[in-house]
Amino acid sequence: MSELSKEERDQRVAEALEEFYERLQEAGLKSTKQRDLIVERFFWLDKHISADELLEDVREYQPRIGYATVYRTLKLLTEQGFAVPKDFGDGQTRYDPILHQDPQHDHLICVDCRKIIEFNDDGLNERIQTIATAKGYAIRRKKIELYAECQDQECPNK
Amino acid sequence: MSELSKEERDQRVAEALEEFYERLQEAGLKSTKQRDLIVERFFWLDKHISADELLEDVREYQPRIGYATVYRTLKLLTEQGFAVPKDFGDGQTRYDPILHQDPQHDHLICVDCRKIIEFNDDGLNERIQTIATAKGYAIRRKKIELYAECQDQECPNK
DNA sequence: ATGAATGCAAAGCGTTTGCATCTGG
DNA sequence: CCAGATGCAAACGCTTTGCATTCAT
Numbered sequence: 001m002s003e004l005s006k007e008e009r010d011q012r013v014a015e016a017l018e019e020f021y022e023r024l025q026e027a028g029l030k031s032t033k034q035r036d037l038i039v040e041r042f043f044w045l046d047k048h049i050s051a052d053e054l055l056e057d058v059r060e061y062q063p064r065i066g067y068a069t070v071y072r073t074l075k076l077l078t079e080q081g082f083a084v085p086k087d088f089g090d091g092q093t094r095y096d097p098i099l100h101q102d103p104q105h106d107h108l109i110c111v112d113c114r115k116i117i118e119f120n121d122d123g124l125n126e127r128i129q130t131i132a133t134a135k136g137y138a139i140r141r142k143k144i145e146l147y148a149e150c151q152d153q154e155c156p157n158k
Numbered sequence: 159m160s161e162l163s164k165e166e167r168d169q170r171v172a173e174a175l176e177e178f179y180e181r182l183q184e185a186g187l188k189s190t191k192q193r194d195l196i197v198e199r200f201f202w203l204d205k206h207i208s209a210d211e212l213l214e215d216v217r218e219y220q221p222r223i224g225y226a227t228v229y230r231t232l233k234l235l236t237e238q239g240f241a242v243p244k245d246f247g248d249g250q251t252r253y254d255p256i257l258h259q260d261p262q263h264d265h266l267i268c269v270d271c272r273k274i275i276e277f278n279d280d281g282l283n284e285r286i287q288t289i290a291t292a293k294g295y296a297i298r299r300k301k302i303e304l305y306a307e308c309q310d311q312e313c314p315n316k
Numbered sequence: 317a318t319g320a321a322t323g324c325a326a327a328g329c330g331t332t333t334g335c336a337t338c339t340g341g
Numbered sequence: 342c343c344a345g346a347t348g349c350a351a352a353c354g355c356t357t358t359g360c361a362t363t364c365a366t
Contacts, residue, residue, distance in 0.1 A: 068349080138306055144300070188319090
């Protein structure tokens with residue numbers, strides 16, 4: 001994610017947008033100034049974000065956007081598989097953008113400072129597959145959150 | 159869980175209750191008819207349960223219990239480490255009782271019928287430990303939810 | 317008696333919805 | 342044109358809180 005160059009990032013956002021507009025068309029839905037902006041910013045920021053935070057961001061470009069529009073767009077993105085809602089227990093839902101090259105990552109959350117580290121572990125993913133298969137299920141998606149405290153003093157809240 | 163005999167179950171509930179009352183005393187908090195009932199039923203039922211469902215259950219014994227009391231008791235149980243709140247994305251928080259012999263389990267959720275299967279996998283737990291340790295963190299708790307569809311026709315919603 | 321717990325109703329908060337208006341295809 | 346999208350405000354559902362009353366210690 002953050003190791004990508006601006007070019008690579010632009011590239012991935014562009015691809016995701018293209019895919020998104022294709023789906024819009026297929027579904028007979030419309031592209032509008034507001035929707036386009038929200039979706040583009042959502043992809044561009046490329047991090048788990050709350051409706052509130054996203055609204056604040058897009059209002060820098062179009063101050064009159066209403067929060068209902070943001071919620072509706074996030075719902076649309078979720079339905080179309082471009083976003084995954086996450087709940088970290090602080091009362092508000094956050095949405096993870098899915099730029100399709102990206103395998104869905106998991107989270108390690110510091111219980112002291114609430115810092116959220118994203119990670120991806122093949123061994124973990126394999127194990128999960130094994131478990132689901134053994135029980136006769138096929139994984140559609142997963143939600144893995146590890147709540148932990150860091151060992152040393154890098155964490156401000158200790 | 160469900161493989162326990164009634165005796166074993168009673169035993170575990172009794173132990174958990176004892177521990178709970180110890181903590182209450184230490185904290186200078188009181189034991190009341192309502193609180194006792196809610197906690198006992200919560201331990202006895204021994205499954206993830208919403209505030210609503212728990213309220214409905216305890217009202218069979220004491221119809222005048224208010225929902226605020228149930229919420230307050232669940233909050234207390236959570237603070238004292240006897241319950242873990244879980245969010246499965248359907249808008250209401252569910253609480254998992256922790257009877258202390260029980261290692262914390264994970265969930266496999268059918269995306270079609272919303273059936274929730276609890277499981278525990280040592281390989282998975284080891285892998286998680288490894289990941290956290292490698293990143294310099296010590297796990298306090300985890301939340302693992304696998305959303306999957308079942309392979310055959312046992313699932314009513316297909 | 318005194319601090320804590322309860323029940324009720326009201327408030328909170330994030331999210332969703334109804335509706336009149338606007339807009340893209 | 343007309344279905345779909347927007348913005349606003351009101352409604353929603355779950356959860357929390359204020360307050361007068363009751364209760365445990």
